[in-house]
Amino acid sequence: DLASDLEGFEDLQRRLAEALVDDPPVTSGEGPIFRAGYDPDLDGLRETHTSGLAWIAELQARERQRTGIPSLKVGYNRVFGYFLEITRTHLALVPPEYRRKQTISTGERYVTEELQEVESRVLSAAESAATRETELFAALRVSVADAACGLQALGQALAALDVLGSFAETAACRGYCLPVMVTEPVLDVHGGRHPVVEVNEGLGRFVPNDLQIGGERRIMVLTGPNMAGKSTFLRQAGLLVLLAHAGSWLPAESARVGLVDRLFTRVGASDDLARGRSTFLVEMIETANILRNATHRSLVLLDEIGRGTATFDGLSLAWAVTEHLHETPGGGPRTIFATHYHELTELAALLPRVFNARVEVKEWGEEIVFLKKVLDGRSDRSYGIQVAKIAGMPPAVVSRAREILANLESGEFGVGGVPRRSRGRSAPPPPPREQITFFEAPVPLPFVAKPSPPDRLRDELRSLDVDALRPLDALNLLAEWKARHG
Ligand SMILES: Nc1ncnc2c1ncn2[C@@H]1O[C@H](COP(=O)(O)OP(=O)(O)OP(=O)(O)O)[C@@H](O)[C@H]1O
Ligand SMILES: [Mg+2]
Numbered sequence: 443d444l445a446s447d448l449e450g451f452e453d454l455q456r457r458l459a460e461a462l463v464d465d466p467p468v469t470s471g472e473g474p475i476f477r478a479g480y481d482p483d484l485d486g487l488r489e490t491h492t493s494g495l496a497w498i499a500e501l502q503a504r505e506r507q508r509t510g511i512p513s514l515k516v517g518y519n520r521v522f523g524y525f526l527e528i529t530r531t532h533l534a535l536v537p538p539e540y541r542r543k544q545t546i547s548t549g550e551r552y553v554t555e556e557l558q559e560v561e562s563r564v565l566s567a568a569e570s571a572a573t574r575e576t577e578l579f580a581a582l583r584v585s586v587a588d589a590a591c592g593l594q595a596l597g598q599a600l601a602a603l604d605v606l607g608s609f610a611e612t613a614a615c616r617g618y619c620l621p622v623m624v625t626e627p628v629l630d631v632h633g634g635r636h637p638v639v640e641v642n643e644g645l646g647r648f649v650p651n652d653l654q655i656g657g658e659r660r661i662m663v664l665t666g667p668n669m670a671g672k673s674t675f676l677r678q679a680g681l682l683v684l685l686a687h688a689g690s691w692l693p694a695e696s697a698r699v700g701l702v703d704r705l706f707t708r709v710g711a712s713d714d715l716a717r718g719r720s721t722f723l724v725e726m727i728e729t730a731n732i733l734r735n736a737t738h739r740s741l742v743l744l745d746e747i748g749r750g751t752a753t754f755d756g757l758s759l760a761w762a763v764t765e766h767l768h769e770t771p772g773g774g775p776r777t778i779f780a781t782h783y784h785e786l787t788e789l790a791a792l793l794p795r796v797f798n799a800r801v802e803v804k805e806w807g808e809e810i811v812f813l814k815k816v817l818d819g820r821s822d823r824s825y826g827i828q829v830a831k832i833a834g835m836p837p838a839v840v841s842r843a844r845e846i847l848a849n850l851e852s853g854e855f856g857v858g859g860v861p862r863r864s865r866g867r868s869a870p871p872p873p874p875r876e877q878i879t880f881f882e883a884p885v886p887l888p889f890v891a892k893p894s895p896p897d898r899l900r901d902e903l904r905s906l907d908v909d910a911l912r913p914l915d916a917l918n919l920l921a922e923w924k925a926r927h928g
Pocket of ligand 2: 672673674745
């Protein structure tokens with residue numbers, strides 16, 4: 443098909459080659475467009491023009507000799523056109539046929555009848571030549587326009603060749619494989635790589651990963667520390683599917699790609715403040731769109747949805763979104779959901795088509811080593827503080843964050859409802875007593891557990907020896923408590 447679109451332009455090509463100069467100007471009026479010999483009229487006008495100019499160019503030498511005035515010069519200005527200029531010292535030698543045109547400080551300027559004639563011939567020839575070129579150009583355009591359909595098809599064919607050529611070149615240089623396209627909703631990639639990150643990392647240094655989605659393994663909950671490679675893996679899946687559908691080879695060892703009806707992504711953070719949309723609102727609008735439109739043939743990529751709000755709201759939304767996708771008719775779209783909500787990994791035990799994957803890291807004392815390897819199973823730590831340390835966070839902030847994390851992990855509230863997260867050796871000094879602290883604020887704080895009031899029933903229960911109690915006594919005791927507390 444492409445080959446036939448590339449043919450049949452010999453005639454047009456010949457006509458253009460005959461008509462146009464080797465390097466025509468970009469817009470008309472900026473220099474000659476047509477070759478000599480293409481149009482006799484144009485050639486005649488150009489001849490008049492150049493011979494007139496040559497006559498003027500030789501005029502100075504001729505007139506100097508004829509009049510014996512060595513300072514005689516031919517000049518040009520926009521107002522008077524061509525003139526003969528003679529300095530004061532030689533004014534006496536000026537021949538009678540010279541007509542004075544202008545006096546200047548150093549002498550006089552003159553014209554002759556002949557000079558004016560030649561000049562007007564030169565100018566009108568130039569003008570007529572330009573008009574003739576415009577006419578010829580319009581006619582040439584019309585004749586090219588007759589071939590417009592063929593030229594458009596040629597453009598398309600060249601564009602297609604360009605794309606296919608770069609697919610082939612990239613595939614050959616970077617070791618891509620030919621994907622197998624199938625109709626069932628699967629995605630089966632061995633040794634897949636991210637086509638852009640692999641180039642940035644340096645070819646051969648990128649860690650390839652497998653991906654198997656389809657059948658009962660429909661929704662992947664992908665956990666792993668910060669910087670582990672979750673987003674890269676998720677985008678890689680999207681790019682591979684996109685490239686496969688565009689007809690390209692893929693950066694992988696092998697790949698089986700089930701046709702996708704739509705590719706949905708919820709990746710990165712963006713807002714649209716000018717249109718009154720906050721970051722989280724944009725995220726929710728896009729997620730809502732995915733839930734409304736994804737089918738069991740779609741690919742859905744969700745990178746940390748829900749993180750832009752309070753932890754529990756975010757987790758609850760992420761959980762409900764996953765459930766909703768799982769219940770999409772046909773078994774849910776192929777989905778990768780990267781998240782730091784480790785609680786989401788419990789969904790794999792509750793929903794049959796949800797499975798867990800993690801990006802592997804190795805702990806090395808205080809440090810972590812990123813292996814960038816995606817494996818089945820869940821991860822339960824984010825190592826956010828280690829990553830913050832790598833990023834150059836001040837050491838005091840890092841160690842303080844460690845203290846707070848330890849407090850949080852050992853239970854949030856201490857005796858009397860004081861949040862434990864605030865304690866620690868490097869905690870800021872307590873405020874002076876006269877200043878009321880946030881946690882002593884008179885407003886009742888609903889989340890602070892109050893110390894329990896003295897409780898007689900509990901004391902009695904504690905001191906009760908159940909083994910020594912006769913059934914009748916037990917009944918009597920129960921009746922007494924009921925009367926007192928019930
Ligand atoms: N398979 C890989 N091989 C080599 N380098 C990789 C690989 N995957 C990711 N990387 C590198 O690791 C960096 C971090 O990856 P990525 O942003 O995907 O991590 P993440 O798990 O999404 O982190 P976060 O939780 O902070 O969003 C990337 O910039 C990339 O350069
Ligand atoms: Mg990420």
